[in-house]
Amino acid sequence: MDRQRQAEIFERLAAHSPARIGVGRTGTRALTQEVLKLRLDHAHAVDAVYGEVSPALLAEFELFTVDTQFQDKELYLKRPDKGRLLSAEGSAAIAERCLRRPQVQVVVADGLSAKAVDANLPDILPALMDSLEANGLTAGTPFYVRGARVGCMDDIGRILEPESLVLLIGERPGLAAATSMSAYMCYRPYPGRKDSERTVISNIHARGTPPVEAGAHIGSVLRKMLEQRKSGIGFII
Template identity: 35%
Template structure:
């Protein structure tokens, strides 16, 4: 059976979104092209979850930006443990905690934690460039950037323990988001004031969908810097802090 030609309205809609709309049908099934595209995107999403996290490369690149970078691990000793035991990804292993405790004592306003999350592929590709755009915005907003930590086997809440051990007033957790069929390499940023073990997600602000077809590095850096600045000034993050960055402006010179 021949698949009917799509309408002009559906063609226009497809230009605005990567979502699967108006796929058509062949009898009682999807057209072969749509089915193959779905299968390919599903495979890419699965691959993103299991991509190796290139922590040494990230550490070297971040150090190249003039940042002091440390490396830690959660209690998830393998990717298998990480996926089956989310709780292990929320706690530092003993060696990592001891190493961070030695760095603590000189409290800083903000710590940046970069974790693999559910899409190491996203972090490998986007994290360094986002930090490159974010760091000067924080400096221009008068915020001192303290520690930068690369964390393997990380869930979002691991940033709470890291921030608490380091004595940071705020932690920004950059982490790979759960891969979708249209965005297997999406990066998210979670901003938390007064990090400590046991916090829940209503205490955080999130800037998500940072990838090539989503939020750009500069747009994301602007939103994150605004939330950091306002969060520190008001002493809050999460549901009590609404993202009003669209009505604000942090002076900034564009990065070439």
């Protein structure tokens, strides 16, 4: 096969892959622009982990903030168990300010990417609220949890006893996407629920599942969850 033809085919194959290929070299090392691009993507991912959600954004959506027991980012990363329990102040705050036993409790959380909240909340939250209404569901009082792991759903469930809970939380950032969010949903969350008892829509970001689309989808998932009285394995979407 001639070189021209090979090059055309390679280009076509490479177009199917997001991998960093056909990048060239200097000696055995990567080219400067490629090295910097990699560093930039990594920097965004690290900043997503260590960042804070914009207070203005939380104010705009009238979300008050409660903390888990994480104390600081280092302990948050080392001790996932701390991020599954609300602080005493946080528990008291939601007990005081939130509607008890709502049909749907909406919770927003930083998780491993504060940037995911910044990037997706303006689209996903209004779409989600609309889809709840369209599905005839009523929501309780939404709020924001800082230093959260997915398991904090159970601790919130213990205090507020919702029929269902949806947690919008930042995912572990990759180089391709530092702003990816997941929506975890659970029927009647309480301490001791297993991972397998939660339903998740993951990869929510502009180039994955668009946040507006994900938000619009959540209402019907929750409605079916309430009808079937279960979530996770055995729940039919």
